[in-house]
Amino acid sequence: MKKPLINTVVIIGVGLIGGSFALALKKAALVERVIGIDLDSKNLELALKLGIIDEASNSLVAGLNQANLVFIAVPACSIPDLIKRIISHIPLGCIITDAGSVKSELVNVCESLMPPGIHFVGGHPIAGTEHSGAAAAFATLYHNRRCILTPTATTDQDALNIVTALWQAAGSSVEYMDSLAHDRIFAAVSHLPHMVAFALVHAVDRSAEEEENIMAFSAGGFRDFTRIASSDPLMWRDIALMNREALLDMLDRYSMEFNNLRDRIASSDSDWLEDFFKTSKRLRDGIS
Numbered sequence: 001m002k003k004p005l006i007n008t009v010v011i012i013g014v015g016l017i018g019g020s021f022a023l024a025l026k027k028a029a030l031v032e033r034v035i036g037i038d039l040d041s042k043n044l045e046l047a048l049k050l051g052i053i054d055e056a057s058n059s060l061v062a063g064l065n066q067a068n069l070v071f072i073a074v075p076a077c078s079i080p081d082l083i084k085r086i087i088s089h090i091p092l093g094c095i096i097t098d099a100g101s102v103k104s105e106l107v108n109v110c111e112s113l114m115p116p117g118i119h120f121v122g123g124h125p126i127a128g129t130e131h132s133g134a135a136a137a138f139a140t141l142y143h144n145r146r147c148i149l150t151p152t153a154t155t156d157q158d159a160l161n162i163v164t165a166l167w168q169a170a171g172s173s174v175e176y177m178d179s180l181a182h183d184r185i186f187a188a189v190s191h192l193p194h195m196v197a198f199a200l201v202h203a204v205d206r207s208a209e210e211e212e213n214i215m216a217f218s219a220g221g222f223r224d225f226t227r228i229a230s231s232d233p234l235m236w237r238d239i240a241l242m243n244r245e246a247l248l249d250m251l252d253r254y255s256m257e258f259n260n261l262r263d264r265i266a267s268s269d270s271d272w273l274e275d276f277f278k279t280s281k282r283l284r285d286g287i288s
């Protein structure tokens, strides 16, 4: 049997993302032992029962002193505080990496918290479902998905190579990206659509005050479009706050488009509407 790449991986936040990473590394036989840490002891028990982790720890510091790699998969806003609390228990040579969906502010803060000899690599797997917790984790979540890593000028090359190899072994193709560019891109293609879905559910629900049972008539369009509105509220609170500038910029652009569309409907501008929908269809059909 080949020697595992990592002896001890500590997963902090054994939910969909952390649990799936643990399962993927185990499946690829790249890790000897996985220790799980989670605020929710029931979730941790379940992770143990499902074989996602080999050992569970309700205490933040237990197990950390043996870690070769720490994978942090808790809501993004909590990550800096968490690192402050654990950093003195992390052995020299350890790699800390994360899965936070927002990178720029997070990477700056996390890097500033690393003492010499402990290496931080920012990451964001482009994979997920609208489900949460260890029960939602599965080993193939990252198959044929991208994982963005956001190295900086100070990122340790060996640490970056190891994190890259782990994500590749989990089935992902790894891309390196500047963290600010990452946040602008994901504000457009992920964060804005989620905000639109959240707002749409509210708008339709408010109409229910006038039209009873309106939700009972919701069919394909509304259901497909709003599936992502049932994503984890804490995670999305953190993303909205941590990617505020890029997201506000995208919301402003969207509002302009939307107000224009509204005005054209109000003025029954048939040609413009047809042209607008044709262009939308062409752009959407062009996405592979």
Ligand SMILES: NC(=O)c1ccc[n+]([C@@H]2O[C@H](COP(=O)([O-])OP(=O)(O)OC[C@H]3O[C@@H](n4cnc5c(N)ncnc54)[C@H](O)[C@@H]3O)[C@@H](O)[C@H]2O)c1
Residues within 6 Å of the ligand: 012, 013, 014, 015, 016, 017, 018, 037, 038, 039, 040, 043, 072, 073, 074, 075, 076, 078, 082, 099, 100, 101, 102, 124, 125, 126, 127, 128, 129, 131, 132, 133, 134, 232, 235
């Ligand atoms: N779900 C997605 O689609 C997705 C995709 C990419 C990245 N991410 C990122 O991954 C991270 C985790 O997301 P998830 O979907 O796995 O969430 P999740 O709710 O499934 O899991 C998070 C786990 O962290 C635990 N937790 C929360 N705060 C903690 C703390 N301070 N200390 C220890 N444990 C704590 C929770 O109890 C929970 O079990 C987030 O930063 C999110 O932005 C999520």
